Amino acid sequence: MSRLHLHLVSDSTGETLEMVAKAALAQFDAAEIVRHFWPMVRSRQHLSRILPDLADNPGLVLFTLVNPETRATLEEHCRQLGLPAVPALDAVTEALEAQLGQEAHGRPGRQHAMDEAYFRRVDAIHFTIAHDDGLGWEDWEEADIVLAGVSRSSKTPTSIYLANRGYKVANIPLVIESPPPAALFELRHPLVVGLTTAPERLVQIRRNRLLTLNETAETSYVDAERVRSEVQFARRMFADNGWPVIDVTRRSIEETAAAIIRLLGERPSDGDDMLTGSKPI
Numbered sequence: 633m634s635r636l637h638l639h640l641v642s643d644s645t646g647e648t649l650e651m652v653a654k655a656a657l658a659q660f661d662a663a664e665i666v667r668h669f670w671p672m673v674r675s676r677q678h679l680s681r682i683l684p685d686l687a688d689n690p691g692l693v694l695f696t697l698v699n700p701e702t703r704a705t706l707e708e709h710c711r712q713l714g715l716p717a718v719p720a721l722d723a724v725t726e727a728l729e730a731q732l733g734q735e736a737h738g739r740p741g742r743q744h745a746m747d748e749a750y751f752r753r754v755d756a757i758h759f760t761i762a763h764d765d766g767l768g769w770e771d772w773e774e775a776d777i778v779l780a781g782v783s784r785s786s787k788t789p790t791s792i793y794l795a796n797r798g799y800k801v802a803n804i805p806l807v808i809e810s811p812p813p814a815a816l817f818e819l820r821h822p823l824v825v826g827l828t829t830a831p832e833r834l835v836q837i838r839r840n841r842l843l844t845l846n847e848t849a850e851t852s853y854v855d856a857e858r859v860r861s862e863v864q865f866a867r868r869m870f871a872d873n874g875w876p877v878i879d880v881t882r883r884s885i886e887e888t889a890a891a892i893i894r895l896l897g898e899r900p901s902d903g904d905d906m907l908t909g910s911k912p913i
Contacts, residue, residue, distance in 0.1 A: 635664040637691030641682070641706060646671035649696050652720050666691075673697065676705050683709050693717040698736075753798045760795035763802035764788055769813040772802050773821055777892060779803040780816070780869070781827035782862045783853075784837045786880045786888060790827070793889045799896075806866045817873060823896050826870035826877040827888070831860040833881050878913055 642649045646669060657665060668689060670682050679702055686693065686709065693715055697703040703719075710717035725736050756776075762768055763775065765788065772778055776799045779787045787803035794801045802822070804812050816824070838854045852858045870877045876895050880888050891913055 634662065635666065637666045637668060637689040639668045639670065639686060639691060639693045641670045641673055641693060641695040641697065643672065643674045643697050643699060643702065649694060649720055653694055673702065674699065676702055679705055686710070686715060687713055690715055694720050696720050749798065753796060756798050756800045757795045759800040760791050764791065766804045766812070768802065769815050772815055772819055775800045775802045775822040777801045777896065778816070778819060778822045778824045779827055780806055780824060780875070782806050782834070782866050784834060784841060785827045785829050786885060787827060789885050790888050793885050794892065797889070797893070806869060808862060808865050823899055824873070824875045825892055825895065826866065826875045827880050828863060828867060828877055829879065830881040831856065831863050834863065835859050876913065
């Protein structure tokens with residue numbers, strides 16, 4: 633197995649750099665990656681404190697540093713150590729400069745500015761937490777998205793991910809013995825999306841959940857026939873109401889959220905025919 637020390641050096645939170653590295657590393661198998669994470673590096677003094685680790689653990693250096701002096705210092709030390717140093721955003725920034733006809737400002741962490749979009753995300757997160765698992769149904773009309781599905785069909789983690797993208801999300805578990813509030817079927821503003829999954833996979837997820845709670849007794853919650861009935865019950869509800877359906881069986885949370893955002897973008901404007909049908913995507 634290949635082993636690589638990967639140094640991530642950022643003058644901000646490092647979130648962007650981590651995502652770039654994660655996306656690139658996903659293309660490689662059987663590699664042992666030792667990450668060295670260095671956020672908020674905004675001065676040569678701070679940089680000098682991490683240089684010994686570069687020397688002790690030689691590998692690949694990815695960086696996002698906009699301060700010319702700090703950047704030059706890092707690049708010079710990498711040259712002396714014979715380490716490859718890759719500026720992760722340079723190609724994109726240069727292309728934007730060419731197309732926009734202006735130079736980038738070079739302000740570290742500007743994407744995290746507390747602007748209107750930031751406060752909109754915070755508001756969305758608060759709304760989503762307050763409307764998890766069927767709570768606050770009286771306010772569902774204020775949501776951008778409402779997710780419906782049986783227990784353990786990824787509703788909550790998908791909701792939180794979407795909230796971090798600025799969408800107000802509510803979610804409701806569908807239970808055969810307990811019909812959802814009538815308000816669910818009267819919503820006009822939110823996009824209601826049904827989440828479904830393979831019954832066999834759902835049983836496995838629920839069993840793992842019970843194990844984390846130290847529950848070993850066999851219950852209807854993990855009974856294969858019962859779970860199959862739950863999924864069929866939810867699917868009939870989706871079809872009866874013409875809600876779009878996403879099969880999350882082989883999807884990550886990020887992929888599910890991307891499909892929902894696409895559905896929201898394709899949604900007809902007021903006055904057009906609403907989306908119909910419940911074929912899973």
